Amino acid sequence: MKNGEKKILSEKVADMLRTKIINGELQADSRIIESDVAKCMEVSRGPVREALKILEFEGLVTYESNKGCRVTNLSMEDAYEIFFLRGNLEIMALRQAGGRLPDTSLLTMRSYLEGMERAQKDKNLLYMVQMDELFHREIVSAGNMKRLVRMWESLSPLNGAMFLKVNDTFELREGETAEEIFGNYRRRDNYESHKLLLEKLCGIDLEGAVLCLRNHYVQTGERIYKIESRRRLLKETL
Incomplete structure (x- = not known):
């Protein structure tokens, strides 16, 4: 062969x-x-x-x-690092672009957002991963920094693993209750969070878009770490 x-x-x-x-x-x-x-x-x-x-x-x-x-699925330590790094790289790219993306990018991102909506309705996680990757690529490319893009791309192969980790973390195990594991936090809708981010980008609301990215990536990584730590602690006390 x-x-x-x-x-x-x-x-x-x-x-x-x-x-x-x-x-x-x-x-x-x-x-x-x-x-x-x-x-x-x-x-x-x-x-x-x-x-x-x-x-x-x-x-x-x-x-x-x-x-x-x-x-496998990512450890809570790996998940935290990947979410933290990917989120901050996109925030850096967005700040470098002054929060302004070309109209062509915004139109393209809207088509990817529509793809996310279809994927969510069809419960097609693989397609959701693909649309998510393309959506965020427009943001990181806007900074026009080749090395930053390469650093972001080095994490891109893990995007599917990131989605799986989120799903696994927010799925209750036998004997668990939402109150003891998640507290007051409730998982965000993936399509709606990207819709809000796109609205901020279209309105050239830099700080609003940065906050959306921080919530989407960094805070998600932090919550995964906290939830999995709580699980470990509860398991050790049984």
Whole structure:
């Protein structure tokens, strides 16, 4: 098999597994067996291994020596760092642009927002991840800082893992109550939060847009850390 053909096959396998993971068909800690995937996809194990390397880079699977691959989700520590960094990079880009995005970018972002609305109605998390990535790319690109964009892009492969972590964190476990785990906080609607952000950007409300980004990223990371810490503490006291 030629290298190009192998790459195409590995991407197809990665797409299939990514879809299953993000849409919940393969849940956290599920084992992924290379031979089973190869048989299902009617490919050799080589492309499957390459696909798993791609997904490991994206934070969706974890490889352990002598144990193979399992579906993972981000630790609360990793989640906090990624949300903090990604949010602050976008805020820096937005401030660099003076809060002004080109009209073409705003129109494009509106189409992505409509895509988010469809994804939310259809409960299609993978499509939501894709629309979210494209929406935020317009913001970080507005700063016209190539190194900043590259730093942001280095975190982009983890976007799907970030969505999964949020969903996992805000799903009540058996025996938990919303009051003891979440307190007074209630999860924000993803579509509505992006709609508000776009309104601030269209109105050239720099500080309002910065606040939206801080709430969307930094505060979300902080809440994940607090909720997971509370879970750990409650588990230790049982």
